[in-house]
Amino acid sequence: MNEALVVLARSIVAFSTLFIFARLLGRQQVSQLTFFDYILGISIGSIAASLSVDLGSRAWPHWVGLAVWTLAVLGIQIASTKSTAAAKIFVGEPVVVISKGKLLEETMGRMRYTTGEILEQLRNQGIFDISTVEFAVMESDGQLSVLLKPEYRPATVQDLGLRPQGGGMSAQLIYDGQVMEENLKVAGVDQAWLAKQLQEQGINNASEVFLASYHPSTKKLFIDRYEDGIDTSTKKTN
Amino acid sequence: MQKIWLYTIPLVILAGFVVIMNSGDYLKKPMSTQDNFIYYLQETEQAIMREDWTGALDHSHNLNTAWEQVSRRIQFSVEKDQIQAINVNLSRLHAFLIARDRSQALGTTAEIREHWERLNE
Numbered sequence: 577m578n579e580a581l582v583v584l585a586r587s588i589v590a591f592s593t594l595f596i597f598a599r600l601l602g603r604q605q606v607s608q609l610t611f612f613d614y615i616l617g618i619s620i621g622s623i624a625a626s627l628s629v630d631l632g633s634r635a636w637p638h639w640v641g642l643a644v645w646t647l648a649v650l651g652i653q654i655a656s657t658k659s660t661a662a663a664k665i666f667v668g669e670p671v672v673v674i675s676k677g678k679l680l681e682e683t684m685g686r687m688r689y690t691t692g693e694i695l696e697q698l699r700n701q702g703i704f705d706i707s708t709v710e711f712a713v714m715e716s717d718g719q720l721s722v723l724l725k726p727e728y729r730p731a732t733v734q735d736l737g738l739r740p741q742g743g744g745m746s747a748q749l750i751y752d753g754q755v756m757e758e759n760l761k762v763a764g765v766d767q768a769w770l771a772k773q774l775q776e777q778g779i780n781n782a783s784e785v786f787l788a789s790y791h792p793s794t795k796k797l798f799i800d801r802y803e804d805g806i807d808t809s810t811k812k813t814n
Numbered sequence: 815m816q817k818i819w820l821y822t823i824p825l826v827i828l829a830g831f832v833v834i835m836n837s838g839d840y841l842k843k844p845m846s847t848q849d850n851f852i853y854y855l856q857e858t859e860q861a862i863m864r865e866d867w868t869g870a871l872d873h874s875h876n877l878n879t880a881w882e883q884v885s886r887r888i889q890f891s892v893e894k895d896q897i898q899a900i901n902v903n904l905s906r907l908h909a910f911l912i913a914r915d916r917s918q919a920l921g922t923t924a925e926i927r928e929h930w931e932r933l934n935e
Contacts, residue, residue, distance in 0.1 A: 578889070585890050589831045596824045631894035634934075636835040 579631060586635050590628040593639065594620070597646040602653065610667060610717050613649075620645050667716050674712035677725070687714065698722065746798070750788035753802075763790050773797050838891035838934030842884050848876075849883040851930065855923060858907070862919045870911050870919070878904055892933050899929045 597620070609617070623645060627638035655662040663669075671687060673680055673694060684694070694712070697720040703709065708728040713721045733740045747763040748756055749770055760766060770782075777799060779785060787800040844850035854877040861870035881904060885897050903926045910919035 579894070582889050582894070585834075589835070592827060593831060596828060599824075634835070634838075634891065634893050636832075636891070639831065639835055 582631060583629055586631075587628040589635060589639070590624045590642075593627075593642060594624045597642065601646065601649055612666070616645065616649050620649070670713045670715050670721075672711060673714050673720075674706065674709050674722075676711075677707040677709055679706070689714065694720065744791070744793050746789045746791040748787065748789050749797075750782050750785045750799075752787075753783040753785060755782050763792050765790065774799070835891055836934070838888045841887040841891070842930075842933060844880075849880045851877065851880040851884050852927075854880050855926060855930070859920065859923045862911070862916055862923070865914075865916060867911060867914050871908075874904070874907055874911055878908075888933065896929055896933050900926060903929065 620642065623638055623642045626633075627635055627642060630638065652662075652666045656666050657663070671683055673684055673687075673689065679691060679694070684691070695706070698704070698706065698709070698712070701720070701722055703722060703724070708724055709722055710725045711723045715721055747759040749759055749763065749765070750756065755767070755770065760770065770788075774780070774782065774785070774788075779799070779801065782788075784801055784803070785799055786802050788797060790797045842851070844853070854873050858870050858873040858877055861867075861873055881900060885900070889897065903922050907919060907922045907926065910922055
């Protein structure tokens with residue numbers, strides 16, 4: 577028995593299966609994971625690792641375990657999206673921990689959440705004075721969402737009575753020297769227009785450009801060349 | 815059309831893995847006259863019963879050759895410990911045949927048969 581060869585084959589099976597299953601479970605960000613999701617992820621990874629290198633047992637039972645755990649997570653995800661009650665059970669619900677600048681100790685106690693942890697999360701958001709907080713809500717993934725009192729909120733464009741320009745997304749017209757034909761159409765411009773714009777900046781060919789992005793609303797074209805004209809060589813100083 | 819492939823390819827890959835992981839029972843069946851493990855095991859047992867020690871050694875040699883071929887095929891779908899157990903039993907059987915110990919040799923062939931039958935369980 578060639579152990580390395582068997583580990584190679586089983587690792588290919590484990591890796592590919594884990595990849596397919598992970599894609600099946602969706603694109604949830606790590607920051608959006610609840611504590612339970614985190615544990616589920618670790619368990620699934622651990623089973624995949626056993627499938628890969630535990631030659632003391634057949635690959636099949638490990639694979640079945642991997643499939644069952646993945647299907648269970650998928651089941652929870654589907655149930656949570658279809659039913660609010662299921663979402664409450666599996667994902668949890670947001671809880672108000674600060675109301676009108678006052679800490680709700682009883683709620684925090686139920687969640688086993690310390691004052692120090694809340695103050696730390698507030699500081700992470702640039703809030704050093706708890707009395708400026710109107711409401712703070714602990715989300716199901718442990719993130720703290722904060723609403724400041726009206727007098728401490730940053731002024732918006734509307735508050736200032738200004739008329740904002742722009743909006744929308746810019747389109748990448750050139751990336752890594754290649755013109756993105758599809759994006760030209762989306763931005764409502766063409767090759768001839770792009771060539772003219774490049775020539776105005778002394779660029780003869782798109783291959784000289786690393787990135788060019790165009791904002792249709794502001795009609796601004798941003799160009800970054802490969803040649804930046806910045807000396808990056810290291811100079812010795814005495 | 816592309817969406818069909820997006821689902822079909824992973825499903826085919828997963829189905830392929832399931833087949834490979836459960837291929838032990840199929841792959842331990844003889845594919846030539848040289849890898850008929852269970853046939854050579856029976857021949858060895860019968861030679862031991864007749865106390866034909868030269869014949870038993872010849873058959874056990876064929877049994878080892880058959881096992882080498884079969885174990886190469888089934889190594890991806892069975893337990894390493896089961897393969898090791900048969901390897902150890904084959905070595906013990908060889909020693910008992912040289913020592914001409916009938917009861918120990920028959921006990922070992924019975925053990926080999928048990929491991930063989932449980933290979934893909």
